[in-house]
Amino acid sequence: xxxxxxxxxxxxxxxxxxxxxxxxxxxxxxxxxxxxxxxxxxxxxxxxxxxxxxxxxxxxxxxxxxxxxxxxxxxxxxxxxxxxxxxxxxxxxxxxxxxxxxxxxxxxxxxxxxxxxxxxxxxxxxxxxxxxxxxxxxxxxxxxxxxxxxxxxxxxxxxxxxxxxxxxxxxxxxxxxxxxxxxxxxxxxxxxxxxxxxxxxxxxxxxxxxxxxxxxxxxxxxxxxxxxxxxxxxxxxxxxxxxxxxxxxxxxxxxxxxxx
Numbered sequence: 001x002x003x004x005x006x007x008x009x010x011x012x013x014x015x016x017x018x019x020x021x022x023x024x025x026x027x028x029x030x031x032x033x034x035x036x037x038x039x040x041x042x043x044x045x046x047x048x049x050x051x052x053x054x055x056x057x058x059x060x061x062x063x064x065x066x067x068x069x070x071x072x073x074x075x076x077x078x079x080x081x082x083x084x085x086x087x088x089x090x091x092x093x094x095x096x097x098x099x100x101x102x103x104x105x106x107x108x109x110x111x112x113x114x115x116x117x118x119x120x121x122x123x124x125x126x127x128x129x130x131x132x133x134x135x136x137x138x139x140x141x142x143x144x145x146x147x148x149x150x151x152x153x154x155x156x157x158x159x160x161x162x163x164x165x166x167x168x169x170x171x172x173x174x175x176x177x178x179x180x181x182x183x184x185x186x187x188x189x190x191x192x193x194x195x196x197x198x199x200x201x202x203x204x205x206x207x208x209x210x211x212x213x214x215x216x217x218x219x220x221x222x223x224x225x226x227x228x229x230x231x232x233x234x235x236x237x238x239x240x241x242x243x244x245x246x247x248x249x250x251x252x253x254x255x256x257x258x259x260x
Contacts, residue, residue: 027062068110
């Protein structure tokens, strides 16, 4: 984690050390800047080799999970570094040796929704909403393109990618993405106590590993995500509209599309 400045991510052991609680602590937006991505990666490494840990609980401070990646870091001169850092974090989450349970409350947008898609378990508060609105900024979400079909089904994933539409908590539950609707972290921990606490931590690690390798998640975050990132950098970044949408958002004005 960073030193000398306020920490963006906080973590602590709970449930007798069996659960690693990680909090994105930069409300109200909990923006996934490169700095936060670095701190979150470090927090995940803190206890990944502790054989007694059975689950990670990931949540955002305040009323929202996260508004997503930094729009400023999508600008042409910074986007390559941002994508590399963010996709590295997503791969770290997806390959974590124990299940990561994301608690989604309020809004979960863009890169934050992509991060949640890489988590092993998802719990939503009843009024939570998720979306990847990148297409409205003239760009696209590479992680949703790569792993959305695995987590949501192809048709739902494609609809969200093409339209930037919203997925409600109830829709996430029906799609199989959400494990359960809960009011707060206590609801996630109640599920943990019922389903994971009685199990061998070693068996949980073995099941997590085989799920992510045999199920195709790690493969999707290899070649397909790399191809999506390369398309983003080679085709979107040099384009007019791929920059206009970002600039218009930052300047708080409607974009002027040229369809190229």
